[in-house]
Amino acid sequence: MIFLNGDWMPIEDAKISVLDRGFIYGDGVYEYVPVINRKPYRLLPHLARLDKSCQEIGLKNPYSVEQWSDIIKQIIAKQSFDDQGVYWQVTRGVAKRDHTFPKDVEPTVFMMSNPLPKLTQTQIDDGVACYTYPDLRWHRCHIKSISLLGNVLARQHSFEQGGVECVMLRDGFMTEASASNVFCVFGDTIVSPPKDNHILGGITLDGVMELATKSNMKLVVRSVPEAEMWTADEMWLSSSSKGVLAITSLDDKPIGNPLHRGKPGPMFKKMFAIMQADMHA
Ligand SMILES: Cc1ncc(COP(=O)(O)O)c(C=O)c1O
Numbered sequence: 001m002i003f004l005n006g007d008w009m010p011i012e013d014a015k016i017s018v019l020d021r022g023f024i025y026g027d028g029v030y031e032y033v034p035v036i037n038r039k040p041y042r043l044l045p046h047l048a049r050l051d052k053s054c055q056e057i058g059l060k061n062p063y064s065v066e067q068w069s070d071i072i073k074q075i076i077a078k079q080s081f082d083d084q085g086v087y088w089q090v091t092r093g094v095a096k097r098d099h100t101f102p103k104d105v106e107p108t109v110f111m112m113s114n115p116l117p118k119l120t121q122t123q124i125d126d127g128v129a130c131y132t133y134p135d136l137r138w139h140r141c142h143i144k145s146i147s148l149l150g151n152v153l154a155r156q157h158s159f160e161q162g163g164v165e166c167v168m169l170r171d172g173f174m175t176e177a178s179a180s181n182v183f184c185v186f187g188d189t190i191v192s193p194p195k196d197n198h199i200l201g202g203i204t205l206d207g208v209m210e211l212a213t214k215s216n217m218k219l220v221v222r223s224v225p226e227a228e229m230w231t232a233d234e235m236w237l238s239s240s241s242k243g244v245l246a247i248t249s250l251d252d253k254p255i256g257n258p259l260h261r262g263k264p265g266p267m268f269k270k271m272f273a274i275m276q277a278d279m280h281a
Helices: 021-025 043-056 065-077 121-126 149-160 203-214 266-279
Strands: 002-004 007-009 028-036 084-091 108-115 128-134 165-170 181-186 189-192 218-221 234-239 243-250
Touching (some): 021 084, 043 203, 065 084, 065 108, 121 243, 149 165, 181 203
Parallel strands (some): 128 165, 128 243, 189 218
Antiparallel strands (some): 084 108
16 A cells, blocks of 8 residues: 555545646656655654755655654554565645746645665675766755656666666765665775765665774775775775665676675674674674
């Protein structure tokens, strides 16, 4: 069952107008929360980010934290599987096509839950291949907007070469992936680009920072020039659907220092274990 504007129905029965501004303009925002054993993981930060995304685009958040939490609780209970990925989006609603915000229009709210994608043991043990791509997106990437064409094209470029994700580069610096944040490790230090307007502030990124601090792993927030990225001892992806995942090949070149070149490194293995424990706590 899915949720659409206050009603529950099978996804096949869900209908929205072709004049919905999400359809016409990509005018809306979204969220995705992983659910482990029927428990949403880090839900409150996701709800806070949704509220921030709404504010950034001048859209009234239609529900309070309590109301969102209740709808999410209900959608989880309606599924037959335990580990889920709950996706929901809010658009500016249905109105005559005109760029200007319409007045007195109710936002469209859609929510669905699917089985949480599972990493394969090979992906965990060997890491994954990624391909670089120019970051051609706008300058407000901190908004979790449903307009994702730049991300879609970057992911497709990587997919066509057998990659799992892309690593985007803007003005000579590493930004993020199409649906994940990217970390580099240099020696014993984890490095994350700053959460500015050129990346989405990932909830998993925040989780990595929190768990690294708690575990006395060094973490520094600073920009990573492309040239330095290529010298990283390890590279990682982070996202709600993947948790953390090692990048072991970039543009067909092995990543990592000679001790574990092309394989996940020791810092990744430590963070992966810590995060798994936290997600299943
Ligand atoms: C562009 C982008 N960056 C990063 C992330 C990771 O964010 P989170 O950890 O909150 O899933 C996502 C998630 O969809 C994303 O779309």
